[in-house]
Amino acid sequence: MTDVTHDHASSTGISNVKLGMWAFLGSECLLFGGLISTYMLYRGRVTGGPRPSQIFDIPFTSVSSFILLMSSLTMVLAVSAAHKEDDRKINLWLTVTALLGATFVGGQVYEFTAFYKEGLGFSTSLFGSSFYTLTGFHGVHVTVGIIMLMSLVGILKRSKVPGKKAEVVEMIGLYWHFVDIVWIVIFTLVYLIPV
Amino acid sequence: MTTETAPSTHEKEHGMSDAGYIRIALILAAITALEVSTYYVDFGVLFLPALLIMMVVKFVMVVSYFMHLKFDNKVFSYLFYAGLALAVGVYIVFLSTFKFFLQ
Numbered sequence A: 001m002t003d004v005t006h007d008h009a010s011s012t013g014i015s016n017v018k019l020g021m022w023a024f025l026g027s028e029c030l031l032f033g034g035l036i037s038t039y040m041l042y043r044g045r046v047t048g049g050p051r052p053s054q055i056f057d058i059p060f061t062s063v064s065s066f067i068l069l070m071s072s073l074t075m076v077l078a079v080s081a082a083h084k085e086d087d088r089k090i091n092l093w094l095t096v097t098a099l100l101g102a103t104f105v106g107g108q109v110y111e112f113t114a115f116y117k118e119g120l121g122f123s124t125s126l127f128g129s130s131f132y133t134l135t136g137f138h139g140v141h142v143t144v145g146i147i148m149l150m151s152l153v154g155i156l157k158r159s160k161v162p163g164k165k166a167e168v169v170e171m172i173g174l175y176w177h178f179v180d181i182v183w184i185v186i187f188t189l190v191y192l193i194p195v
Numbered sequence B: 001m002t003t004e005t006a007p008s009t010h011e012k013e014h015g016m017s018d019a020g021y022i023r024i025a026l027i028l029a030a031i032t033a034l035e036v037s038t039y040y041v042d043f044g045v046l047f048l049p050a051l052l053i054m055m056v057v058k059f060v061m062v063v064s065y066f067m068h069l070k071f072d073n074k075v076f077s078y079l080f081y082a083g084l085a086l087a088v089g090v091y092i093v094f095l096s097t098f099k100f101f102l103q
Helices: A016-042 A058-083 A087-117 A126-157 A165-192 B009-014 B018-040 B044-066 B074-097
Strands: none
Touching: A016 A126, A016 A165, A016 B074, A058 A087, A058 A165, A058 B018, A058 B044, A087 A126, A087 A165, A126 A165, A165 B018, A165 B044, B018 B044
16 A cells, blocks of 8 residues: 655655745746736727726725735734644634635726726727736636635644645745735736826 | 743744734835825836835735745745746847837
């Protein structure tokens, strides 16, 4: 019978799981780089429908950005609790992170609905297409993160975590922080810099 | 014998305490407030450089402290920043071919 081990450390002393996650995040930079560049190129191409300055609600998006930023704090506190093996705090901080993420996604759904009502559809202009594609992709990433967080809370409650608990929490944390840093770039380049 | 001020295993491995993370979050929140203020206050010629610098500072702070890249094995830093540098390089060339920077 094969001996199943949950230790992911390799002969190099580096965790293979962590190495894989960082390689994945490095490749994600290329994905979002392409989407951000395309938006930057097309943001001024408005043949019909509203222009960015006519529809962006900076106070609203600023609050959303702040919420996502604070979810990074709660996530890192969950990772810290995982290293201290404090299960109660891990569950608490993971749940708070998921709730903050859900608030952000809710805000994005509200924003998309408001923009659509103001006349900006997906195919209205190149600006609309590139804006919805970029922010939509980011929203999907946040949603996947929320699903992972809530799944982890469920798995932790059943004590069926595959591998080291702290490492699993840390990997989901890395993904969550990545989603946050992508938004840091989007918030500045898309919302704060005028066309 | 351990004392209350002795760093935990997590702090030894990652170099940060929970209070340290909260301090970083407060700095990030303050920078975000400054970023938003550029929308309402006229910064003149400093507007664009200031915004881009604040964006980079926030990015690096989250990656270094919240993602522990500052305290982790350098291989992870090379992997991530190589991907980031490749993305930035490729898309600067991409945008240049469309004369984006001449607009």
